[in-house]
Amino acid sequence: MAVAVKERAKALRAAPAKVLKADVALPVNQILRGDCISEMRKLPDASIDMIFADPPYNLQLGGDLARPDGSHVDAVTNDWDKFSSFAVYDQFTREWLTEARRLLKPDGSIWVIGSYHNIFRVGTILQDLGFWILNDIIWRKANPMPNFKGTRFTNAHETLIWASKSEKSKYTFNYRAMKTLNDELQMRSDWVLPICSGPERLRRNGTKAHPTQKPEALLYRVMLATTNKGDVVLDPFFGTGTTGAVAKRLGRDWIGCEREDDYIEVAQERIELALPLDESSLVTMQSKRSAPKVAFGALVESGYLAPGTRLTAKKGRFTATVRADGSLQSDAEIGSIHGLGAKLQGAPSCNGWTFWHVEHEGEVKPIDSLRQLYLLAVED
Amino acid sequence: MAVAVKERAKALRAAPAKVLKADVALPVNQILRGDCISEMRKLPDASIDMIFADPPYNLQLGGDLARPDGSHVDAVTNDWDKFSSFAVYDQFTREWLTEARRLLKPDGSIWVIGSYHNIFRVGTILQDLGFWILNDIIWRKANPMPNFKGTRFTNAHETLIWASKSEKSKYTFNYRAMKTLNDELQMRSDWVLPICSGPERLRRNGTKAHPTQKPEALLYRVMLATTNKGDVVLDPFFGTGTTGAVAKRLGRDWIGCEREDDYIEVAQERIELALPLDESSLVTMQSKRSAPKVAFGALVESGYLAPGTRLTAKKGRFTATVRADGSLQSDAEIGSIHGLGAKLQGAPSCNGWTFWHVEHEGEVKPIDSLRQLYLLAVED
DNA sequence: GCGTTCCGTGAATCCATAA
DNA sequence: TTTATGGATTCACGGAACG
Numbered sequence: 001m002a003v004a005v006k007e008r009a010k011a012l013r014a015a016p017a018k019v020l021k022a023d024v025a026l027p028v029n030q031i032l033r034g035d036c037i038s039e040m041r042k043l044p045d046a047s048i049d050m051i052f053a054d055p056p057y058n059l060q061l062g063g064d065l066a067r068p069d070g071s072h073v074d075a076v077t078n079d080w081d082k083f084s085s086f087a088v089y090d091q092f093t094r095e096w097l098t099e100a101r102r103l104l105k106p107d108g109s110i111w112v113i114g115s116y117h118n119i120f121r122v123g124t125i126l127q128d129l130g131f132w133i134l135n136d137i138i139w140r141k142a143n144p145m146p147n148f149k150g151t152r153f154t155n156a157h158e159t160l161i162w163a164s165k166s167e168k169s170k171y172t173f174n175y176r177a178m179k180t181l182n183d184e185l186q187m188r189s190d191w192v193l194p195i196c197s198g199p200e201r202l203r204r205n206g207t208k209a210h211p212t213q214k215p216e217a218l219l220y221r222v223m224l225a226t227t228n229k230g231d232v233v234l235d236p237f238f239g240t241g242t243t244g245a246v247a248k249r250l251g252r253d254w255i256g257c258e259r260e261d262d263y264i265e266v267a268q269e270r271i272e273l274a275l276p277l278d279e280s281s282l283v284t285m286q287s288k289r290s291a292p293k294v295a296f297g298a299l300v301e302s303g304y305l306a307p308g309t310r311l312t313a314k315k316g317r318f319t320a321t322v323r324a325d326g327s328l329q330s331d332a333e334i335g336s337i338h339g340l341g342a343k344l345q346g347a348p349s350c351n352g353w354t355f356w357h358v359e360h361e362g363e364v365k366p367i368d369s370l371r372q373l374y375l376l377a378v379e380d
Numbered sequence: 381m382a383v384a385v386k387e388r389a390k391a392l393r394a395a396p397a398k399v400l401k402a403d404v405a406l407p408v409n410q411i412l413r414g415d416c417i418s419e420m421r422k423l424p425d426a427s428i429d430m431i432f433a434d435p436p437y438n439l440q441l442g443g444d445l446a447r448p449d450g451s452h453v454d455a456v457t458n459d460w461d462k463f464s465s466f467a468v469y470d471q472f473t474r475e476w477l478t479e480a481r482r483l484l485k486p487d488g489s490i491w492v493i494g495s496y497h498n499i500f501r502v503g504t505i506l507q508d509l510g511f512w513i514l515n516d517i518i519w520r521k522a523n524p525m526p527n528f529k530g531t532r533f534t535n536a537h538e539t540l541i542w543a544s545k546s547e548k549s550k551y552t553f554n555y556r557a558m559k560t561l562n563d564e565l566q567m568r569s570d571w572v573l574p575i576c577s578g579p580e581r582l583r584r585n586g587t588k589a590h591p592t593q594k595p596e597a598l599l600y601r602v603m604l605a606t607t608n609k610g611d612v613v614l615d616p617f618f619g620t621g622t623t624g625a626v627a628k629r630l631g632r633d634w635i636g637c638e639r640e641d642d643y644i645e646v647a648q649e650r651i652e653l654a655l656p657l658d659e660s661s662l663v664t665m666q667s668k669r670s671a672p673k674v675a676f677g678a679l680v681e682s683g684y685l686a687p688g689t690r691l692t693a694k695k696g697r698f699t700a701t702v703r704a705d706g707s708l709q710s711d712a713e714i715g716s717i718h719g720l721g722a723k724l725q726g727a728p729s730c731n732g733w734t735f736w737h738v739e740h741e742g743e744v745k746p747i748d749s750l751r752q753l754y755l756l757a758v759e760d
Numbered sequence: 761g762c763g764t765t766c767c768g769t770g771a772a773t774c775c776a777t778a779a
Numbered sequence: 780t781t782t783a784t785g786g787a788t789t790c791a792c793g794g795a796a797c798g
Contacts, residue, residue, distance in 0.1 A: 060773045067769090068788040070727035076771050086507060115771065116516040116541070120503025127466060127500065135533045136496040138518050140570050141770090146789040147566060149774035150555040150667070153515045153605075154790080156568035158771075159539075161496070175530040186527060188536035190520050190570070195770060198793055212771050225533075297561030301600040302574070307661035324604060324630065324657060325557040325664040334665070336564060377522070377574055513773080550776085555788090566789070668787060669776075675785095718786060731786050 036236035036257035049231035241267025297326025416616035416637035429611035437498030557664035621647025677706025
């Protein structure tokens with residue numbers, strides 16, 4: 001395999017270079033092997049249309065973590081994510097963002113993705129360097145990893161910052177494309193996308209090739225929104241080349257920086273196999289809107305149903321009281337609207353929404369009618 | 381009306397003050413009129429359980445920027461002044477967060493809400509001051525304002541940072557209450573809630589009383605998750621008193637700082653009208669961690685489980701015998717229900733209560749169910 | 761072949777308490 | 780302060796295994 005990969009790598013490196021005004025060739029559709037800061041220093045000023053960066057997050061993980069079933073959580077323990085202090089991380093961030101800003105065309109823009117570990121440092125430094133933040137985008141993960149110990153809220157999202165080179169930039173934003181992609185509604189700042197798994201996840205010898213591979217759908221939306229066909233996209237932390245693969249599919253040129261040989265090899269093979277999309281296959285990329293689901297607790301905290309309210313069922317045969325956290329209490333039992341309903345009836349299951357009733361304006365109605373009211377208020 | 385409000389204000393100010401060890405009375409359930417930094421300076425160290433802050437983020441808006449002391453900052457639009465604006469904002473943020481940290485009890489925590497204009501500055505400074513970020517929470521607005529010009533993504537969320545006073549803090553997190561509130565699924569870091577509108581939105585003379593009034597549902601979830609009944613909650617930017625109203629409803633004490641007389645008046649009237657929930661509906665689902673402990677040996681000596689009983693685990697893959705002292709014996713090993721379970725699986729740890737099963741009336745049940753029976757018998 | 765069940769796993773700052 | 784021990788704790792999805 002190694003030979004075949006090297007052949008392909010050679011072919012990739014021989015890709016036609018773009019010639020700029022300054023007569024400096026831009027090494028387009030190639031992976032630059034090495035540290036991103038020194039590699040970026042070799043590139044000419046104002047030559048890049050868009051930068052997508054997935055820098056190390058500086059996770060600062062503690063000891064091992066086990067799931068409730070005892071299995072081991074495979075954490076990000078790579079050396080490239082280790083920094084001795086915030087000051088060191090800030091210095092690193094300032095350096096690569098300074099180079100990034102130099103490389104951007106005046107109307108270019110940059111995307112950086114991160115988590116609460118690092119994104120506040122990144123955002124602050126972006127602002128300090130003169131970038132102009134356009135949006136912060138929330139990637140709401142459809143299937144995040146749970147919080148196994150029950151100690152915090154499930155960390156179910158990552159944050160992307162989108163910023164132009166300066167306040168004056170006439171940046172690219174394909175408003176119509178985004179609206180079309182979102183069923184004719186304006187694309188919002190929160191994007192629901194699954195994490196990268198299944199056949200899309202790159203593996204070597206059965207184990208994941210990279211610990212933090214991003215889903216192509218994420219890059220697809222980023223590139224479709226903020227670049228045009230033929231633009232040059234730079235990714236300073238190329239990894240296994242998601243940026244390159246999506247750029248090729250969408251007819252954009254790309255440049256990647258990467259230090260690790262293993263990642264480079266995987267990325268080259270992957271991009272070689274990536275095919276430009278035709279119009280018909282674009283359709284399958286559109287994400288469905290998921291049906292709204294309402295937790296009973298949401299009605300309580302939104303004031304649609306006050307804690308202490310009496311609910312009845314089966315014409316008053318059963319009664320229960322709403323508690324502050326959205327649980328129900330009967331004489332002897334506590335449970336969810338579904339669980340308590342089932343328990344009281346001795347039934348295996350119960351739809352609490354239609355089982356429990358509440359008196360509202362002299363009328364006894366199923367609590368499901370409150371859910372409908374809530375949905376009306378929440379939609380749009 | 382003004383007279384009635386003043387009467388109520390007087391009554392509020394006469395609320396019983398909590399007396400601390402240091403013999404300094406904490407002005408509980410009162411609004412402190414004045415700049416939050418100077419008002420906070422009057423309060424004693426380590427006296428507050430939780431802080432909720434909705435600080436101003438009046439930068440980059442082309443409008444005025446006021447320094448903490450109220451003096452005016454010239455809003456010139458060149459780069460140099462942009463930096464100076466950030467520096468002023470950072471200084472202000474550092475000052476009030478420093479006071480906030482001093483006031484927090486060692487196990488206290490803080491919430492700060494903001495948007496991309498200021499939240500990166502806030503997060504960075506929180507980290508620099510030694511706060512320990514626990515989650516960043518996305519308030520996903522169900523009904524955001526559209527982007528009228530179609531130049532960016534619809535800004536459809538705000539970000540909250542939840543941080544403990546230090547890395548070592550044993551902060552409050554009511555895991556079970558949150559899980560109950562979310563239909564028995566872990567509460568995630570993205571919260572879908574409507575913006576504050578309709579009858580909840582406070583108005584004076586037909587116009588909204590405050591430009592950024594937060595929905596009570598947001599504070600409800602924050603307080604239910606990270607405080608206990610009787611805790612003291614401080615809000616340095618009290619505005620129209622959403623924090624106070626929800627605190628009163630949920631049986632928490634509160635302190636607010638506010639400079640503007642108009643807001644104070646509206647807030648006092650509002651909190652006066654808020655109804656506290658009664659005790660019983662305030663009770664939330666408790667985690668097992670806070671339940672009384674039962675030694676496995678107690679089940680044996682009480683006859684719930686006879687010595688010699690065979691226990692199984694993982695569908696019969698593991699078996700062990702109960703011994704008279706409450707230890708378990710497998711073929712080659714002896715240990716506690718937890719220790720033996722861990723050893724047999726080669727796992728670092730194991731919850732024996734859910735791991736081991738016993739046949740009882742033809743059904744195979746975890747021995748935890750016996751513990752529940754035992755607890756029922758022992759209670760009362 | 762098809763439906764069911766089981767198992768693996770993902771950017772994670774992931775325990776509390778007594779001795 | 781450190782160490783040992785009890786025992787609390789998970790959601791969605793893909794793919795393999797099974798019947």
